[in-house]
Amino acid sequence: xxxxxxxxxxxxxxxxxxxxxxxxxxxxxxxxxxxxxxxxxxxxxxxxxxxxxxxxxxxxxxxxxxxxxxxxxxxxxxxxxxxxxxxxxxxxxxxxxxxxxxxxxxxxxxxxxxxxxxxxxxxxxxxxxxxxxxxxxxxxxxxxxxxxxxxxxxxxxxxxxxxxxxxxxxxxxxxxxxxxxxxxxxxxxxxxxxxxxxxxxxxxxxxxxxxxxxxxxxxxxxxxxxxxxxxxxxxxxxxxxxxxxxxxxxxxxxxxxxxxxxxxxxxxxxxxxxxxxxxxxxxxxxxxxxxxxxxxxxxxxxxxx
Amino acid sequence: xxxxxxxxxxxxxxxxxxxxxxxxxxxxxxxxxxxxxxxxxxxxxxxxxxxxxxxxxxxxxxxxxxxxxxxxxxxxxxxxxxxxxxxxxxxxxxxxxxxxxxxxxxxxxxxxxxxxxxxxxxxxxxxxxxxxxxxxxxxxxxxxxxxxxxxxxxxxxxxxxxxxxxxxxxxxxxxxxxxxxxxxxxxxxxxxxxxxxxxxxxxxxxxxxxxxxxxxxxxxxxxxxxxxxxxxxxxxxxxxxxxxxxxxxxxxxxxxxxxxxxxxxxxxxxxxxxxxxxxxxxxxxxxxxxxxxxxxxxxxxxxxx
Numbered sequence: 001x002x003x004x005x006x007x008x009x010x011x012x013x014x015x016x017x018x019x020x021x022x023x024x025x026x027x028x029x030x031x032x033x034x035x036x037x038x039x040x041x042x043x044x045x046x047x048x049x050x051x052x053x054x055x056x057x058x059x060x061x062x063x064x065x066x067x068x069x070x071x072x073x074x075x076x077x078x079x080x081x082x083x084x085x086x087x088x089x090x091x092x093x094x095x096x097x098x099x100x101x102x103x104x105x106x107x108x109x110x111x112x113x114x115x116x117x118x119x120x121x122x123x124x125x126x127x128x129x130x131x132x133x134x135x136x137x138x139x140x141x142x143x144x145x146x147x148x149x150x151x152x153x154x155x156x157x158x159x160x161x162x163x164x165x166x167x168x169x170x171x172x173x174x175x176x177x178x179x180x181x182x183x184x185x186x187x188x189x190x191x192x193x194x195x196x197x198x199x200x201x202x203x204x205x206x207x208x209x210x211x212x213x214x215x216x217x218x219x220x221x222x223x224x225x226x227x228x229x230x231x232x233x234x235x236x237x238x239x240x241x242x243x244x245x246x247x248x249x250x251x252x253x254x255x256x257x258x259x260x261x262x263x264x265x266x267x268x269x270x271x272x273x274x275x276x277x278x279x280x281x282x283x284x285x286x287x288x289x290x291x292x293x294x295x296x297x298x299x300x301x302x303x304x305x
Numbered sequence: 306x307x308x309x310x311x312x313x314x315x316x317x318x319x320x321x322x323x324x325x326x327x328x329x330x331x332x333x334x335x336x337x338x339x340x341x342x343x344x345x346x347x348x349x350x351x352x353x354x355x356x357x358x359x360x361x362x363x364x365x366x367x368x369x370x371x372x373x374x375x376x377x378x379x380x381x382x383x384x385x386x387x388x389x390x391x392x393x394x395x396x397x398x399x400x401x402x403x404x405x406x407x408x409x410x411x412x413x414x415x416x417x418x419x420x421x422x423x424x425x426x427x428x429x430x431x432x433x434x435x436x437x438x439x440x441x442x443x444x445x446x447x448x449x450x451x452x453x454x455x456x457x458x459x460x461x462x463x464x465x466x467x468x469x470x471x472x473x474x475x476x477x478x479x480x481x482x483x484x485x486x487x488x489x490x491x492x493x494x495x496x497x498x499x500x501x502x503x504x505x506x507x508x509x510x511x512x513x514x515x516x517x518x519x520x521x522x523x524x525x526x527x528x529x530x531x532x533x534x535x536x537x538x539x540x541x542x543x544x545x546x547x548x549x550x551x552x553x554x555x556x557x558x559x560x561x562x563x564x565x566x567x568x569x570x571x572x573x574x575x576x577x578x579x580x581x582x583x584x585x586x587x588x589x590x591x592x593x594x595x596x597x598x599x600x601x602x603x604x605x606x607x608x609x610x
Contacts (some may be wrong), residue, residue, distance in 0.1 A: 181392045297521055
């Protein structure tokens, strides 16, 4: 199997009550691919500027991520600056500089186009559609988005959603997208658009999976120390699709659930430190250990404990 | 085993986007005892006024609830009027008339004082302490509270919490109570006060259980039709403590988890219709059916599905 992701590669400046970084590696495709790298070979598609050095590439390549489709463009790398208040629930954007991302036209190599699984991280929905069209053989395609595209490009977004298998979206945004305050009804409305799976991301409350066959939910892994939530959703998606591509064998109700577990675990490690710091040195043993713990935290069958 | 609850017995006026009721049976002790009645004999302690008739008593007595300790006082029954916006997440209080509840001094019968399990529903914390003191033999005592008491009677509340085994509280309120935005740390801070279990109620996201041994969480049961959230938390507590009293045999990590499951199920039925309408005609078979479904919605062991 093979996995391709298209999304942002960025420098982030982030401040939280627990510290700050002026300039660190970030971006949806970066967080996704690092998380997915524990399960499969993942190819990253996205542009970087002249300021992007081998030091940043090393973070990806040290985890075996294939960086051949990272496109070098004259100019500066995408830059995002944000901060979080004490409760860490909401990211406040202080500055966004699209830079080389402004004119980004995704060009996938022949190998990337052969992807069995594809993740369209949060970018303009028409770009998501272009990438989707370049990967006609993809068996399972995930798509993330945000309120901005619901506000300014809803028709394109709905079209993009209709062409994928799984929508991953914050639960406030799925309500906004569908105009439906009830989450179960909102998920059903999305499945009417096309996807066969909808994941509502709920921050510290975890994530819920809706499929035509039913409902599954996991809490966020309980952590006493959360330092930087940036990238949690993309790390979740990376664990989720990485497992499905690399180890699940097929996408079914059972493997989707286990994939939700890995997504939860990767997101939990991601938020423990700033940017890619924690996932960059994570081990598979640590992942398995937390997956076992998560399973026991959610099991109340009579045989439990 | 035996279970006593002290709390409000009320008439509620509730409006939601899905309907309204001008005057219906409500109150924390009512919702709690109806939910608990499926598992055990429960005795209700609380005052009612002249306007409280056999019709209302019948709702409780038809479910086998023992109403001998409901005290008739001259005047009007406690009255609450509130409404919910479209998302149903937040109750907005439009009117509160304490009426006979204003001078309430709990007087427990000898039988009620013998309770093995006791639930101190959301009332003034000094009253909770008085009731707690009247039940020295209680093996497991739960306590609910609200932001009002944190604001105006925090010292009394902390003292009351120190005297019980389990705090059930909204997750925003546990953060307010402890001044700790991180939920795991907030729960640890409450356990430092005395309780050996803390349940953070999270509305549609479900509930999380913290004990010294670990963490357990369940999502809210997914519902496409939620009509009136009033009493969900008390129904949860009723299912939770009712099961522990009537069927669990002992309070341990395993029975606490199953109790969380029953609490979730009772809360889910409660919100499907207004007031006590749905739980008043609920059957044990319906409860078991939803418990089985809930278990399968949260299980991702390899053998699942």
